[in-house]
Amino acid sequence: MACSNCSSGGGVPKGCKSNGSCGTGGCNKLPVFDWLSNMELPSTEKPFDWVEVRFKNGRKEFYHNANELSLQVGEAVAVEAHSGHDLGNVSIVGELVKLQMSKKKFKPEKQEHHMKVYRKASDKDLVKWTDSRALEQDTMMRSREAALRLGLDMKISDVEYQGDGSKAIFYYTADDRVDFRQLIRELAQLFSVRIEMKQIGARQEAQRLGGIGSCGRELCCSTWLSDFRSVNTAAARYQQLSLNAQKLAGQCGKLKCCLNYELDSYVEAVKRFPSPNKKLKLKGGIAFFQKMDIFKEMLWYATDSNPNDWIPLKLQQVDEILEANANGEFPEDLSEFRFEEVKIEKSNGLQVADFVGGNAEDSITRFDQPRKNRGRNRNRNRNRKQGNQAQTNKK
Numbered sequence: 336m337a338c339s340n341c342s343s344g345g346g347v348p349k350g351c352k353s354n355g356s357c358g359t360g361g362c363n364k365l366p367v368f369d370w371l372s373n374m375e376l377p378s379t380e381k382p383f384d385w386v387e388v389r390f391k392n393g394r395k396e397f398y399h400n401a402n403e404l405s406l407q408v409g410e411a412v413a414v415e416a417h418s419g420h421d422l423g424n425v426s427i428v429g430e431l432v433k434l435q436m437s438k439k440k441f442k443p444e445k446q447e448h449h450m451k452v453y454r455k456a457s458d459k460d461l462v463k464w465t466d467s468r469a470l471e472q473d474t475m476m477r478s479r480e481a482a483l484r485l486g487l488d489m490k491i492s493d494v495e496y497q498g499d500g501s502k503a504i505f506y507y508t509a510d511d512r513v514d515f516r517q518l519i520r521e522l523a524q525l526f527s528v529r530i531e532m533k534q535i536g537a538r539q540e541a542q543r544l545g546g547i548g549s550c551g552r553e554l555c556c557s558t559w560l561s562d563f564r565s566v567n568t569a570a571a572r573y574q575q576l577s578l579n580a581q582k583l584a585g586q587c588g589k590l591k592c593c594l595n596y597e598l599d600s601y602v603e604a605v606k607r608f609p610s611p612n613k614k615l616k617l618k619g620g621i622a623f624f625q626k627m628d629i630f631k632e633m634l635w636y637a638t639d640s641n642p643n644d645w646i647p648l649k650l651q652q653v654d655e656i657l658e659a660n661a662n663g664e665f666p667e668d669l670s671e672f673r674f675e676e677v678k679i680e681k682s683n684g685l686q687v688a689d690f691v692g693g694n695a696e697d698s699i700t701r702f703d704q705p706r707k708n709r710g711r712n713r714n715r716n717r718n719r720k721q722g723n724q725a726q727t728n729k730k
Contacts, residue, residue: 385443386452387427387435388414391468391495392543393561395426397441399449411456411464413498418529422456422464422498460498467496474526478505481521489513492540502529508540538563541587548585555592566590573601575629604629608650615656618665622646638669647674 384400398414400406410425427435436443443449456464475494482489489509496503503526507513519530535543538556545557556563571583571594585591608627615622615636622636625645632650637643648656652672659666666672 383430383432385432385436386412386425387432388412388423388452389426390421390423392493392557394495396423396450397432397436397443398452399443401449401451402454404452404455406452406455411461413453413456413460415451415453416497416499416502419497419499419501420453422460463500464498467498467500471496474503475505477525478518478522481525482515482518485518485521487513487515487518489515492535493543496528500528502531504531504533506533506535506540506543508535508537537587537589538592541585546586548591550593554586556587560592563592564595566592566594570594570598573598573605575627601629608634609653609657613657615653615669616660616665617669618667622669633674636669646670646672648672649674 384403385397386400386406387395388398389395396414398412404412406412406425406428408425408428411422412425413420413422415421435441471494474496475491478491478494482491488511489507491505491507493506494503495506503522505522515532519532522530541554542556542560546554548554567590568578568583570590571578574594574597576583576594583590583594608629611624611627613624617638620639622638623642625635625637627634634648634650634653635645636648636653637645646669648669652674656666656672
């Protein structure tokens with residue numbers, strides 16, 4: 336729950352020296368940066384009395400600060416729960432809470448019962464919280480054994496104990512509906528706590544467990560991504576990616592969330608290209624679209640008479656041909672517009688390219704050339720030492 340920057344030195348945090356902006360996964364998981372932290376409200380205006388509290392693995396809830404406690408980001412607080420009390424860290428205070436409530440469509444006036452902040456967490460609360468968190472791994476493994484023994488088609492992926500240790504939430508994934516009434520009875524008897532089962536999706540499971548993606552970085556959903564947008568194969572088609580399920584799927588088995596990151600740029604770039612359904616009309620036939628390269632602004636067309644010969648054209652050339660077709664003009668042959676790439680010269684089987692500003696010291700093979708005089712100098716030094724030793728012995 337903490338990082339090395341927290342005042343507790345890596346234990347359960349009582350506060351954050353960086354005011355929640357250190358950017359580490361421990362104390363700032365799924366963060367919301369407070370852009371209003373350096374702004375002061377008018378003295379006549381009462382501070383907003385709601386706060387956002389973060390629990391394990393990014394679970395966040397809004398609570399009413401009815402006692403008007405002076406709370407800072409990162410402080411551990413005891414909050415009201417449906418039974419007993421829970422412990423969490425304050426993630427947002429002040430006016431930014433209003434924006435988060437509006438984003439999540441949370442309306443305090445329509446809540447029948449306002450969940451309240453009881454107090455700042457005491458040392459006794461933190462010790463109880465730490466002891467409860469230490470039981471989660473063992474509880475999860477034993478609950479998996481119980482589900483397997485009962486033959487339930489479900490996977491228990493995480494367990495979260497309430498701050499006072501009186502309740503445990505079991506997060507599970509399942510393809511179909513599962514009757515876990517007998518499982519709840521066994522778990523309640525086994526752990527002597529109140530049991531709550533919560534079904535989550537594959538993406539939520541990856542978010543809670545974390546991991547390393549194919550890019551070599553920690554998963555976006557477990558670090559900074561706060562909501563999930565729908566991802567479909569159209570995003571891969573726009574970006575001209577191979578529809579390979581193994582390459583497009585993430586740790587959760589679903590399409591990667593990062594397919595949406597550059598999608599808007601590709602959609603905007605594709606608008607400059609003609610529709611694939613448009614054909615180039617020639618005097619000798621018709622040319623059909625085959626593929627395109629957005630970065631190089633290249634399109635490939637093949638004529639109906641020779642479909643295996645794909646002719647590369649620049650986007651500007653295609654626009655000129657389409658404009659000529661609209662005016663009733665038809666080119667003789669598409670080959671006269673073929674775009675020829677500049678070939679790289681080859682020397683001794685190796686490709687040689689011009690290097691602007693290069694010199695002999697910038698050659699990548701300069702370390703591979705052997706030093707011819709190295710052995711000769713070694714022999715000369717050995718002979719000199721032997722001669723000096725012989726003169727010393729003679730004296």
